[in-house]
Amino acid sequence: MARKTDASAGAALTIRDAKLSDARAFASLMCELGYETTSAEMRQRLKFILSDAHLRTFVAEIDDHLCGMIGTLTHASHEHNDPSGKIIALVVSEKQRRSGIGRALIAAAEEDFARRKVARVSLTTRFAREKAHQFYEALGYSKTGFRFAKDRRHVAVRE
Secondary structure (H helix, E strand, O other): OEEEEEOHHHOEEEEEEOOHHHHHHHHHHHHHOOOOOOHHHHHHHHHHHHOOOOEEEEEEEEOOEEEEEEEEEEEOOOOOOOOEEEEEEEEEOHHHOOOOHHHHHHHHHHHHHHHOOOOEEEEOOOOOOHHHHHHHHHOOOOOOOOOOOOOOOOOOOOO
16 A cells, blocks of 8 residues: 655655564654664564554655554454454654644555454553544544553463
């Protein structure tokens, strides 16, 4: 998938499938979100992600400079007969925010979900990201519940 759109300031925006060579730029974007990530770590993650047909990743570029990404998951569910979708990552470079790139990435993901016959899309975001909440609500997403998480990295395994 590759498509061109117009970003604000007249620059041509390209949305395309992610490649392993995007790892360095992805690591930088993850750091902007507060997830300290090295290029090597991101390369390992991308190897796994790009090999899984349930996961899709699109990037936004302006003048061959990667300025945003969105990751999605398509999955079966216990609650519904048709596949469900989830936006699992979305980030736009701080200096490019509020220029239409996030909207273009969401549109690309939603088009891909439509091709995959996904009727419901969910996403999660941190409580503190109030501007993100407003952004998603402006695109038709609504708050439907809370996410609970548990960090299991330090839990001892019983044998």
